[in-house]
Amino acid sequence: MTPVRDVLEHLQRLGMSGYEAKAYVALVAASRPINGYEVAKRSGVPRSTVYETLGKLVARGAAHERRAGPGATEYLPLPPEALIERLRREFDGSLTALEDALPALAAEPEAPPLHNLTDAEAMLARAADVIAGASRDLFLSAWPQELDRLAPRVEDAAGRGAAVSVIAFGPADLPGDVREHRHAKAVLDDLGYRLLVVVGDRREAVVGGFGGAAAWGIYTADPAVALMAAEYVRQDIALQTLADHIGPAELDRLLAADPGLRRLLRR
Structure with missing residues (x-):
């Protein structure tokens, strides 16, 4: 120029x-x-x-x-x-x-969506939506009563190529990495209700509880909350995997010998 x-x-x-x-x-x-x-x-x-x-x-x-x-x-x-x-x-x-x-x-950034779920049907329907939207990975922590309702959606997600990871508080015939929790009764006695955690692609989640005729929970697309929920499921899966490798007796011995670890793992 x-x-x-x-x-x-x-x-x-x-x-x-x-x-x-x-x-x-x-x-x-x-x-x-x-x-x-x-x-x-x-x-x-x-x-x-x-x-x-x-x-x-x-x-x-x-x-x-x-x-x-x-x-x-x-x-x-x-x-x-x-x-x-x-x-x-x-x-x-x-x-x-x-x-x-x-x-x-500049407009204030919109807060990620979050709303309450006040009955079982609403919670299961929203959980099914999260599962249907998962394309990369899917994390679930659920009891047989809820898994039976969600199983078809989970199978669809696995068919789409999503990596499915499940901690089940009872027998579950689902695709992916499925681990049955060894102390389901103790968890139920401790919490007093059945906890449901469903996380899709670590970007949206449903977390709630079922107790008697009541059900309550939330849906959120806050990625920070979704990540925390996914980590909760991952921790349970890791613990059950560890128990499979070392045996329940050795795991119980470790917990008995380490009060700090026992406190962290107590619900």
Whole structure:
């Protein structure tokens, strides 16, 4: 790019139109006051618009008029150094104003959806929605009563290629990595209700409980909550896997010997 074209491009970036930039460069290059006809001839700005263009330069302070005689007007540029300093002040001022104004215009980020589920049918239906939306991975912690209702959706998710991980509080015939909890009765006695955790793609989750005729829970698309719910299921699966490898007796011995570990694993 030639130096003149480079200058024209930068002047346009700083707010001048193409014709204004050409007219200003012509005035600077002339090194003396010149009239509109000469500006048009030197710059390539059409004669039909050159006076309108010069008027805009005068209005923005980038050029000045000088009477050269009756009915004659000549133009001279604001010196380049002064123009650059003026543009710097104007743009610095605009940037300072935008630093405060633009963030104030930004909308507050929407909170991830979260709503209560107040009965068994609503909770199972929302859990089925989460399972149906899972494409990468699916984590479940559930009891046979709920797994029987959700099993077809789980099979569909596995068929789509989702990695299914289940901790089941009873026998379960499901695809994927399914581990049966060894102490289901103790968990039920401790909690007093059947806990359901369903997490799809670690981005949405249903967590709730079933006790007698009552059921309650939440649905959320908060990724932080979904991640925590997935980690809850993963911990249970890891513990059952550890018990499978070392045997229940050795696991009980470890828990008995380490009160801290026993406290962490107690529900």
